[in-house]
Amino acid sequence: MPDNATPLILLTRPAAQAERFADLCRDTFAEKAEILIAPMQEIVLRDLPPVPQRAALIFTSENGVRAYQAAGGKAGLTAYCVGDRTARVAAEAGLQALSAGGAAGDLVELIRRDAPDGPLIHLHGTHVRGEIAEQLGAAGFNVEGHVAYDQRSLSLTEEARRALTGPRRVIVPLFSPRSAALFAAELPDGATAEPICISVATKAALPLALQSGACVADAPTGAAMLKALARQLSP
Incomplete structure (x- = not known):
């Protein structure tokens, strides 16, 4: 399977939380997706x-x-x-x-x-x-x-920017309204993303163009976010 056919999960949480959620994703999805950690807060x-x-x-x-x-x-x-x-x-x-x-x-x-x-x-x-x-x-x-x-904000990394403007699907779990707002503010021109939001308030923090393609987890928990990711990755 070519690399650009494998969905990318972009994690913008602070480093420690992003690494922990990334481990859960690797255990759950194995080769169904790749993971890129690009913290936007420290x-x-x-x-x-x-x-x-x-x-x-x-x-x-x-x-x-x-x-x-x-x-x-x-x-x-x-x-x-x-x-x-x-x-x-x-x-x-x-x-x-x-x-x-x-x-x-x-x-x-x-x-x-x-x-x-x-x-x-x-x-x-x-x-x-x-x-x-x-x-x-x-x-x-x-x-x-x-x-x-x-919670100091960080700029989106160049690697994340390239991924968001490339040919592959990029799924972005967002764990708070502030995370959503920071991500939206840094989104490069021509970018596409599939946000998964931990709450309705998190989705509301996105611009309308991103809201239309965003889904909301069933509960404000990491487990529910993982389930929402699984649904998004299902064929």
């Missing part, structure tokens, strides 16, 4: 403020957990996590992790049901969505948000 950890003794933590990504751990955050605290992957990383860091198994709204509902009586600290990136602290504050919780890491 994660830069920040120093964290003191965490009160009785606080519970809120994480909307594994990067927040890694920032907490890198800053020497103590183990044993309750950690409310947006999804299963973030919860696994929090558990590995010695936290008592609870997973909402979904999106920001699911996380807010989990915390409201659990009703912790101590302060809540949301450790998030520079670019944050969902208004979790605002929603919980309006519900009467003592909650603060702190930027734990920066």
